[in-house]
Amino acid sequence: xxxxxxxxxxxxxxxxxxxxxxxxxxxxxxxxxxxxxxxxxxxxxxxxxxxxxxxxxxxxxxxxxxxxxxxxxxxxxxxxxxxxxxxxxxxxxxxxxxxxxxxxxxxxxxxxxxxxxxxxxxxxxxxxxxxxxxxxxxxxxxxxxxxxxxxxxxxxxxxxxxxxxxxxxxxxxxxxxxxxxxxxxxxxxxxxxxxxxxxxxxxxxxxxxxxxxxxxxxxxxxxxxxxxxxxxxxxxxxxxxxxxxxxxxxxxxxxxxxxxxxxxxxxxxxxxxxxxxxxxxxxxxxxxxxxxxxxxxx
Ligand code: SAH
Numbered sequence: 001x002x003x004x005x006x007x008x009x010x011x012x013x014x015x016x017x018x019x020x021x022x023x024x025x026x027x028x029x030x031x032x033x034x035x036x037x038x039x040x041x042x043x044x045x046x047x048x049x050x051x052x053x054x055x056x057x058x059x060x061x062x063x064x065x066x067x068x069x070x071x072x073x074x075x076x077x078x079x080x081x082x083x084x085x086x087x088x089x090x091x092x093x094x095x096x097x098x099x100x101x102x103x104x105x106x107x108x109x110x111x112x113x114x115x116x117x118x119x120x121x122x123x124x125x126x127x128x129x130x131x132x133x134x135x136x137x138x139x140x141x142x143x144x145x146x147x148x149x150x151x152x153x154x155x156x157x158x159x160x161x162x163x164x165x166x167x168x169x170x171x172x173x174x175x176x177x178x179x180x181x182x183x184x185x186x187x188x189x190x191x192x193x194x195x196x197x198x199x200x201x202x203x204x205x206x207x208x209x210x211x212x213x214x215x216x217x218x219x220x221x222x223x224x225x226x227x228x229x230x231x232x233x234x235x236x237x238x239x240x241x242x243x244x245x246x247x248x249x250x251x252x253x254x255x256x257x258x259x260x261x262x263x264x265x266x267x268x269x270x271x272x273x274x275x276x277x278x279x280x281x282x283x284x285x286x287x288x289x290x291x292x293x294x295x296x297x298x
Contacts, residue, residue, distance in 0.1 A: 055155055057204040058175045062104050064200050077106055080120035087122060088140050095144040097152040101175035102140055107133075110168040110196050127166045129186050131291050134228055138288060139169045142249045143176060145271055145285070146224045156224050160241070162212030162293070163228030167193030173226070174205045181205075181219050183212035185297045213295050215241040222246060230267045231293035239272070239280060248272040251290040 066078070085103035093099060108119035110133055115125050124132040147156060156177035161170055164184035170193065173180045182205065184190040190209040197205070208216060212227075213235040220241035227234070227250035234250050242248050252270045269285040 055178065055204075057202070058101075061171075061175060061200050061202050065104050065106055077108055077120070081106065084120045084122065084136055088137055091122075091137055093137070093140045093144055095140075095147050095150075095152070097150075097155075097176050098140050098143050098147065098172075100152075101143075101172045102136055104175060105168065105171045105200075107136065107168055109199070110166040110171075127189065127192070129189055131165055131186070131189060133166050133168050134290075139172055142226055142269070143169075143173065145249050145269075146226060146247050147176060148247075158219070158222050158243075159224040159226065160216055160219070160222040160238075161226050161228060162215075162238070163291075164193045164207055165189055165228060167196045167207070169226075169228060170205055170207070171197060171200060171202060174202045177204070177224070179204050179206075181208065181216050181222075183208045183210050183216060185209075185211050185294065187298065209297065211295055211297055213237065213293065217241065224248070225250075227251065227293065228290065229293035230288075230290040234270065234272065235293075239274075242272070242274045244274050244276055246274050248274075251288045 066074070081103045084107075085099045088102060089099055108116040111119050111125050111127065118125060122135055122137050124135045127133050146159070150156070156173075157179070159173050159177040159180045161173060161180065161182040164170055164182040166189065167182070170180055170182040173182075180202075182193075184193060184207070187209055190207060193207055197207070206219075210216075212229075213231070215225075215235070215237040216222075217237075221243035222241055223243050223246045225238050225242055225246070225248040227238075227248075230251035230253055232253050234248065234252060238248060248271070250270050250272070251267045254266050254268050256266075266287055267290060268287050271283045271285060273281045273283075275281055
């Protein structure tokens, strides 16, 4: 699936080292990159019993999201988004900031008009070039895992997304993080994402055209990294660009047991927490289905 160069010394091959248990609860403030900032965030979280207080960037995007759908079907789409968020809450998503973002971003703007009526179903939909817009429940789940332990008024810090696709998840991330960088390897999709995002004028999101397997060294380190495509393993460059104290969430292929019936390769979500320069703690989570992570650009 992935054409990544294989590294025999890769410290984190996907094998028996994965720990099969739910993600541990995290202390508020932990994901901050620096100690002082972490302490400040922890203090802030004690002070606030938060309804999801948006950053200034987030409230501006919220206003434009309403404006951009105010014409045809605006109210209907707002209701559909609210209903989608309610379904995700009922399905177990707890992070109010994530639910708010899902209720805010008009997903129908990110699919072709013929599919707009399905935009608020919890389903992946085609976006061309053999790629898909991710399922909202999976988008919400992955972001919630990155945010685990943060209060609603605490944004993620610096987030890197691999696989912009149509730009939907990047838009959701922009409402729950201070800064978002997103990379896409298929140029027409990168251009499409720019066009989709234009009416929302998201000030804290930067789109890059390139191979996300190499990360974005010029903007590293990242406190959170999220992959929207599944590789055989997590690229080494991304691990290197994860800040100490940071989290990475990725779908990763799991080979069937040796000697088994073969063929079927399944995927599971993998959460990686960087404990220090050399220690990465891995937690294997539920099975998922994503498009493949591929190297190079087209
Ligand atoms: N984030 C999207 C999901 C897009 S599907 C959403 O909001 O729904 C995953 C995307 O990952 C595809 O567009 C695919 O082209 C892209 N992708 C795969 N490998 C990549 C790589 N190495 N670098 C950047 N993008 C990649």
